[in-house]
Amino acid sequence: MRQSVLYTALAAARLAAAQAGTTSTKRGLVYVASDDNAADDTIWADAAGTELTWYYNYGLEPTDSLKSSALSFVPMLWGASDADEAKKSTAFLDGVRALISGGTNITHVLGFNEPDGDTKTGGSNIPADLAASTWKRQLEPLRENGVKLGAPAVTGSAMGFAWLQNFFTECAGGCTPDFIPVHWYGNFEGFASHLGQVAATYPNMSEIWVTEFAYSDVDLDESQNFFNQSIEYLDRMENVTHYSWFGSFRSSISNVGENAAMLNSKGKLTDLGSWYLGQAATGVKPDSAAGRSRVFAGWSVVVGLAGLYTLL
Numbered sequence: 001m002r003q004s005v006l007y008t009a010l011a012a013a014r015l016a017a018a019q020a021g022t023t024s025t026k027r028g029l030v031y032v033a034s035d036d037n038a039a040d041d042t043i044w045a046d047a048a049g050t051e052l053t054w055y056y057n058y059g060l061e062p063t064d065s066l067k068s069s070a071l072s073f074v075p076m077l078w079g080a081s082d083a084d085e086a087k088k089s090t091a092f093l094d095g096v097r098a099l100i101s102g103g104t105n106i107t108h109v110l111g112f113n114e115p116d117g118d119t120k121t122g123g124s125n126i127p128a129d130l131a132a133s134t135w136k137r138q139l140e141p142l143r144e145n146g147v148k149l150g151a152p153a154v155t156g157s158a159m160g161f162a163w164l165q166n167f168f169t170e171c172a173g174g175c176t177p178d179f180i181p182v183h184w185y186g187n188f189e190g191f192a193s194h195l196g197q198v199a200a201t202y203p204n205m206s207e208i209w210v211t212e213f214a215y216s217d218v219d220l221d222e223s224q225n226f227f228n229q230s231i232e233y234l235d236r237m238e239n240v241t242h243y244s245w246f247g248s249f250r251s252s253i254s255n256v257g258e259n260a261a262m263l264n265s266k267g268k269l270t271d272l273g274s275w276y277l278g279q280a281a282t283g284v285k286p287d288s289a290a291g292r293s294r295v296f297a298g299w300s301v302v303v304g305l306a307g308l309y310t311l312l
Helices: 002-019 040-046 082-086 091-101 128-138 140-145 158-171 188-201 220-236 271-276 297-311
Strands: 028-030 054-056 108-110 148-150 179-184 207-213 240-243
Touching (some): 091 140, 140 148
Parallel strands (some): 108 148, 179 207
């Protein structure tokens, strides 16, 4: 038993050491800027183009502090509403085309954020039929601009798979995404299995983007081991072309557990955050400081969007 435990610990240590200092062109950022922690913007802007290549912020407009960086921006149509459906709104379509006309290099867009999920946890909670009609009006026409489309990013659950299948049924062939986004918050074995299931379910989809992932609410060793295993795995997977760790916030405001955060409560890079940027461990541990918030501080914009679409 002791030998087994020692072997596991040594294997984990070797994997962690191997991951420190690695970079990947697949690596991106999911980031919502906060006025409360504006200094954090510099960390990600400075990593642009070398350690990180792309980002999204759940919205249409680029983040001000990252506009001049080398990061490629990926707009997202976060949700849909009955009010927009009634007036046949093309606000997102028009907005993306305006960005392109204004000189912003938009090559990809993301579809709805966790449409099968509850608005209380940041999901957009959209019926599949409403999502399908909105997609046809707001996203599908962007193919004319040469923009590649990401399918709705459902939760990593059976409910997510069912919702996505219903979505494609409602589309009746009128929705043609180029890639499948994936969200995951469980262990590594489940993650690898889930990615395999996604690939098997949609064999004609050549690309998978992992746009949110972490191992939520676990201790520091488990979080770091999952990070290192999953990063190494994703970098090897040919069909995974983009990924973004869910943790570019301070540990004191994380709603997936402080140990997933890439910054501590003071805005210093944790080991995990430094590894993600291709650097050596910092020795900085995540901490809860003023207490853990169940909502994202600056990231509350995501939940705020949920409220907005609910009211419309």
